[in-house]
Structures are given as structure tokens and as C-alpha cells.
Amino acid sequence: MLRRVADRRAFPLRSSTRGPDSPTALRAFDTNAVGLVRVTQAALPLLRKSANPTVVTISSSAGSFWAVTNPDRVGRTPKESARVVVRLATLDADGPTGTFQDESGEVPW
Structure with missing residues (x-):
């Protein structure tokens, strides 16, 4: 399984x-x-x-118009990125679906 x-x-x-x-x-x-x-x-x-x-599905923010034009948006280290992936991969069945997420939650795409 x-x-x-x-x-x-x-x-x-x-x-x-x-x-x-x-x-x-x-x-x-x-x-x-x-x-x-x-x-x-x-x-x-x-x-x-x-x-x-x-x-x-893991993506970079480089394709997001919002992310690349937001002056307050900062990059993150691989370790910080891994935390986001682990959090999303371990959510229960009621977790978000069909969204782009980062450490702060849903990202406008």
C-alpha cells in the first residue's frame, strides 16, 4: 500500500x-x-x-505571477521547504486539496 x-x-x-x-x-x-x-x-x-x-505536487513559486511580483516574498532554504512538504504530506483526509501552499498557507497563483 x-x-x-x-x-x-x-x-x-x-x-x-x-x-x-x-x-x-x-x-x-x-x-x-x-x-x-x-x-x-x-x-x-x-x-x-x-x-x-x-x-x-511540489512546485517552485517561480511560475506564480503573485510570488515573483510581491516585494515582501522571500525565498527559503531547502530545509524550510522540506518542512512545508512534510506538513502537506502528513495532513489528514480533511486537509486542503487542489491548492498551492507554502509555510503560511494557500498561495495565490
């Missing part, structure tokens, strides 16, 4: 004045979006056997 899956994917896009080319953009999408679906689907048979199946 599998109770929790934590998944973090990253495929950085190198910055240029023209942006990424199509193959690079497709690789990034495949890694960051489709990869999440693949990992979740692979875990589903075991998650279905759990009384409280949990999937925690």
Missing part, C-alpha cells in the same frame, strides 16, 4: 530574447506537466489501496 506520493519536476528554460524554441518548450512541458500525470498514474494502483491516499 502507498499512502503518499511527493513529486517535483523541473526543466529550466534558458532565457533568451526570443524565448525557447519549440523542441525545448515541448521538453519542458513533457517534464513539468505530462511527467506529473505519468507519476500519478503509476502510483494510482497503490494509492487506491490506502485509507487516506495523498499526492503532494
